[in-house]
Amino acid sequence: MQLRKKRTNVADVIDKTDGNKIYLGNDLPRSLSVSLLYFALGVIFVVVVWQIIASTYNAYWSSILTFPTPVEAFGKLGEYIGGTKFLRYTMWEHLSGSLLRWMVGFTVAVAIGLTAGILMSTGERMYRFGMVPVSILQIIPGLAWLPVTILLFGYGDGAAIFIIAITVISPVAISVSTGLRRVPKVYKHIAETSYRSRLDTLLEIRLPFSLPDIVSGLRIGMANSWRMLIAAEMVVGVARGLGFAIQMSTDNLDYLSAFTCIIIICVIGLMLDKLLFANLERHIRNRMGADEEAER
Amino acid sequence: MSVIEMNGVYKSYLNRKRDTATIVLRNIDLRIEENEFVCIVGPSGCGKTTILNLMAGFERPTKGSVTYRGEEITAPSFKRGVVFQEYSLLPWMDVRGNIDFPLDRKLSADERGKIVDKYIDLVGLSEHKDQRPNHLSGGMKQRVAIARTLALRPDVLLMDEPFSALDEQTRKHLDQEIRDIWTKDRKTVVFVTHNINEALLLGTRIVMLSSSPGQILGEWRLGTGPRDMSSKYISDLRDEIISKLEPCACASAGKKVITIE
Numbered sequence: 407m408q409l410r411k412k413r414t415n416v417a418d419v420i421d422k423t424d425g426n427k428i429y430l431g432n433d434l435p436r437s438l439s440v441s442l443l444y445f446a447l448g449v450i451f452v453v454v455v456w457q458i459i460a461s462t463y464n465a466y467w468s469s470i471l472t473f474p475t476p477v478e479a480f481g482k483l484g485e486y487i488g489g490t491k492f493l494r495y496t497m498w499e500h501l502s503g504s505l506l507r508w509m510v511g512f513t514v515a516v517a518i519g520l521t522a523g524i525l526m527s528t529g530e531r532m533y534r535f536g537m538v539p540v541s542i543l544q545i546i547p548g549l550a551w552l553p554v555t556i557l558l559f560g561y562g563d564g565a566a567i568f569i570i571a572i573t574v575i576s577p578v579a580i581s582v583s584t585g586l587r588r589v590p591k592v593y594k595h596i597a598e599t600s601y602r603s604r605l606d607t608l609l610e611i612r613l614p615f616s617l618p619d620i621v622s623g624l625r626i627g628m629a630n631s632w633r634m635l636i637a638a639e640m641v642v643g644v645a646r647g648l649g650f651a652i653q654m655s656t657d658n659l660d661y662l663s664a665f666t667c668i669i670i671i672c673v674i675g676l677m678l679d680k681l682l683f684a685n686l687e688r689h690i691r692n693r694m695g696a697d698e699e700a701e702r
Numbered sequence: 703m704s705v706i707e708m709n710g711v712y713k714s715y716l717n718r719k720r721d722t723a724t725i726v727l728r729n730i731d732l733r734i735e736e737n738e739f740v741c742i743v744g745p746s747g748c749g750k751t752t753i754l755n756l757m758a759g760f761e762r763p764t765k766g767s768v769t770y771r772g773e774e775i776t777a778p779s780f781k782r783g784v785v786f787q788e789y790s791l792l793p794w795m796d797v798r799g800n801i802d803f804p805l806d807r808k809l810s811a812d813e814r815g816k817i818v819d820k821y822i823d824l825v826g827l828s829e830h831k832d833q834r835p836n837h838l839s840g841g842m843k844q845r846v847a848i849a850r851t852l853a854l855r856p857d858v859l860l861m862d863e864p865f866s867a868l869d870e871q872t873r874k875h876l877d878q879e880i881r882d883i884w885t886k887d888r889k890t891v892v893f894v895t896h897n898i899n900e901a902l903l904l905g906t907r908i909v910m911l912s913s914s915p916g917q918i919l920g921e922w923r924l925g926t927g928p929r930d931m932s933s934k935y936i937s938d939l940r941d942e943i944i945s946k947l948e949p950c951a952c953a954s955a956g957k958k959v960i961t962i963e
């Protein structure tokens with residue numbers, strides 16, 4: 407497998423070129439192929455450690471239970487992806503149940519966090535005041551909200567969504583207000599000497615300027631909530647979803663199925679983080695100009 | 703009636719601990735009349751930007767009054783356009799977007815587009831209208847900033863050392879452009895600079911500030927016509943201004959500070 411074509415070396419041709427542009431060809435950037443390589447090595451390492459633990463366990467530890475090996479788990483995963491049901495649903499249905507809950511919780515939380523962050527950016531007093539509830543929210547671990555959410559929503563979807571949402575509000579509110587407070591005075595002055603309203607200014611200057619901060623906050627929120635989602639599903643009594651599936655399979659001593667769910671959780675979480683948010687972050691940083699400093 | 707009038711204006715800033723106030727401007731009386739091009743000169747830190755901020759309405763005087771056509775200035779307005787000392791373009795918008803942002807949305811996108819193009823032409827950047835600020839040189843950025851402010855057709859133009867970050871060559875070129883634009887449509891301009899040659903080239907009046915705290919040291923009127931920068935009249939005037947400036951610049955080492963109980 408060759409990830410990298412040979413690129414034209416600028417120094418070799420620079421004195422032989424007319425005009426002032428040199429076309430180098432558009433191959434896979436070096437940094438991408440290198441990071442893919444590291445990613446593959448890292449995954450292999452994890453799988454090897456897993457295999458060692460499984461073989462050791464199965465050989466010396468317990469004679470009744472078996473620790474699923476990577477080969478067995480991935481085999482079973484293939485079966486489930488193919489459509490075999492377990493715990494009354496297919497893997498896709500468990501996954502979509504979880505994702506739906508996550509999206510509802512995440513969206514509600516982002517709306518609340520965004521509003522709170524904007525309010526907190528309206529003045530020093532609002533910021534100091536707002537940071538108190540935000541810090542309180544932030545310091546309470548998600549599952550500690552169990553009594554609150556059960557009281558409010560009873561067992562089921564509502565309770566899970568609440569726990570997901572509550573872990574996202576703080577990072578979003580903090581990042582939004584931080585970003586908005588960093589907007590240089592001169593941009594504020596430009597808006598004030600223009601024909602545009604405060605809302606226009608918020609939407610077209612202040613929020614776009616804050617986007618890098620906001621996306622970092624969303625990324626933290628997404629990681630928090632993805633972890634909380636699984637935990638919440640294990641305790642608040644839902645009948646479908648990855649967390650529920652792990653819980654039930656474990657109770658049924660069907661460790662193999664539980665392991666396939668863990669693999670799915672890991673893959674989807676990595677995809678959301680590394681593909682969606684990391685790219686979004688990079689895109690926005692480029693867009694803001696690698697020249698934030700130059701713009702002061 | 704003057705366009706802008708400052709009467710007995712004092713400005714002070716509290717320090718961080720809020721137990722000391724530093725006086726930045728002391729008893730400024732200044733009238734800006736219709737169609738004047740007033741250059742404010744003075745050493746760095748003497749309060750030139752502060753004066754402009756008061757005129758724009760970004761800040762309020764600690765004591766005294768600042769009025770615009772007879773009315774107390776309480777907030778900024780598009781009638782008093784500002785070109786800022788630092789680079790102020792929005793990095794994620796191209797040149798057109800930057801000039802378009804402040805414009806009135808009562809105008810259709812088409813009308814705005816025409817205005818934007820007209821002012822891009824005026825500052826000679828037609829070839830760069832789709833570029834982002836980080837692809838422009840410092841001089842180009844300031845031209846865009848000027849176009850952005852002019853496109854609002856402000857009644858008064860407040861310019862805060864728009865070219866001080868540029869090299870001598872570019873600065874001279876842009877000074878000439880400003881001069882041409884002003885000759886064409888005679889706006890009222892307040893132009894801050896610490897470059898006396900720039901003031902001599904552009905101003906119909908030069909106002910000099912002393913530093914710490916800023917006070918008006920002297921004023922010179924120059925008439926509205928083009929001027930020969932190498933003439934004896936101009937060079938004598940330059941010498942006179944510089945001689946006024948020097949002793950005070952040295953004498954002002956200690957800042958005037960008052961302590962609040």
Ligand SMILES: Nc1ncnc2c1ncn2[C@@H]1O[C@H](COP(=O)(O)OP(=O)(O)OP(=O)(O)O)[C@@H](O)[C@H]1O
Pocket residue numbers: 715716726745746747748749750751752753787896
């Ligand atoms: N927001 C502020 N808080 C405290 N002090 C301030 C503030 N703004 C300005 N100053 C002080 O007021 C004085 C005058 O500042 P100003 O920016 O008006 O100077 P300037 O004449 O424009 O200088 P320069 O030529 O360097 O731009 C300076 O000593 C500065 O430290």
Ligand SMILES: [Mg+2]
Pocket residue numbers: 750751752787862863
């Ligand atoms: Mg200044």
